[in-house]
Amino acid sequence: MKKSIKVFAPATVANVVCGFDILGFAVNEPGDELVMELTDKRGVKIISIEGDEGKLPLDPQKNTVSASVISLLKKLEREDLGINIQLKKKMPMGSGLGSSSASAVAGLFAANELLGQPLSKMELLPFAMEGEALACGHGHADNVAPALFGGFTLIKSYDPLEVIALPVPKLYCALLYPHVDVPTRDARQIIRSKVLLKDAVTQWGNIAGLISSLYTHDYDLLGRCLKDVIVEPIRSILIPEFDFMKAYAMENGALGFGISGSGPTVFSLYKSPDDGQKVITNLQRMLADKGIKSNIYLSEINETGPVILA
Template sequence: MKKESIKVFAPATVANVVCGFDILGFAVNEPGDELWMETSDKPGVRILSINGDEGKLSLDPQKNTVSASVISLLKHLGREDVGFELKLTKKMPMGSGLGSSSASAVAGLFAANELLGKPLTKLELLPFAMEGEALACGHGHADNVAPALFGGFTLIKSYEPLEVIALPVPKLFCALLYPHVDVPTRDARQIIRSKVLLKDAVTQWGNIAGLVSSLYTHDYDLLGRCLKDVIVEPIRSILIPEFDHMKTYAMENGALGFGISGSGPTVFSLYRSPDDAQKVITNLQKMLADKGVKSNIYLSEINETGPVVL
């Protein structure tokens, strides 16, 4: 049997998008994960190496999102006779709120599906990506894996049944700043209020609806007015150093909106101009450095393709 190999890239993602807790997300071109996968005569999935994870990720195929989702896929297809060997390169920080586990799961599924001759559509791959996400953080939400898989902006309309809507992508530049502080996803979820005031819920619904509308109409002013969260951000932001100061500076210097990426600690801001985005993110990094907090910064347009073959 002739061996076949493939190398793919899967993008990082921004989940929630300020007001869209657990239902909105978008993909970015940078950072992301790279995966090399090769067919094998020996059935099963084996991880040969992982780079860029500082030794934190398990090489056990059942315990790693990149392989566990592929194992589930092969079982579903009745192709447990197939063998894959893979090498994962993490080119994004883990536990950052950038969908690190989602990118790995999507990379594995996309690569395996390509090598198998594309038996499933991206929509059909989504539940397997959600399984990988559940393994990593305890919740099988799609607000990271859906945009990582489809690219662009996605709306999770419902989970039962699973319904994902691709939204239009206006020309936007996203600046990301990852402060080197620890905000575990599970902990960030636990501090969220279990009850919400009706007036806050009404405000949030209006912002979500307005945000979706602004993507269809490319109305940047409306988009900026809707990137507000009165429910989750006020609580989660206390876990992120200098959040309020960073937000104020960004909004005063060209940002359409500023918020927490996923559960944090990464923060993101959206701009019409790449020059504004670069200037703001550089100054925010300096602001944190002056407080003794190191950080990584990234600047990217919205990724409209999802995973790609390299």
């Protein structure tokens, strides 16, 4: 049995504008790296965490990555094992890019590989959701599912849990993370608990049209469906210059523009990588002129999920 492994798990864009809590996709950059080693000393231990500025707990019961692995080992009746974890955060936390999901998926994928793949990815998903619940208070799958499976995913239902992999047309995702604080819990609390029927009908149509566009590779339809009349109008208030950034992107080649997860990261989709790079580079400069620092990334859609690096 292999004694150590190094893996990468991708960041994700949840909701995809109109699909609140049910749609998501993975990107190639950024993401998390993790080294896991089997040891003779029983128990799961976090040896080190890089890139978190000391914010994440080293207590294995309180950290997303280790808690998920502990739960997995209990299920498999392998609590006799010793596991050391080194986590390298290569993505911003609290950014709306599924940071906790990437960590949980990296840990579960690595442990499952070291144990000889006793579980399928679908069987690993509930454990990843447990880790997400520990980090964010909600065990939703719109980040962990695409991080685990790659590509676009649809959460058809939570009870019972059913996830559908969707086709992935050639797309480029431009991400811009402004350095402002939008806690996930706060972003969820401001969402209306009731919506007008006419808004729900509009949203259902956009979701259905978006999924159809992925199957038909209809980019014009995709662009027309990347609209949200329920959540974005409220959440966007928390993101400085959101309306300006959206207008600029849409005027310069974007198929659509929206909030990644609960924000503050925003994303836009393109047929051309050059258009995407130009837009986020210019937006980063424009935000800097207003005193707002940011990180930018450009990536194709990640179709693999986590991968073994070594």
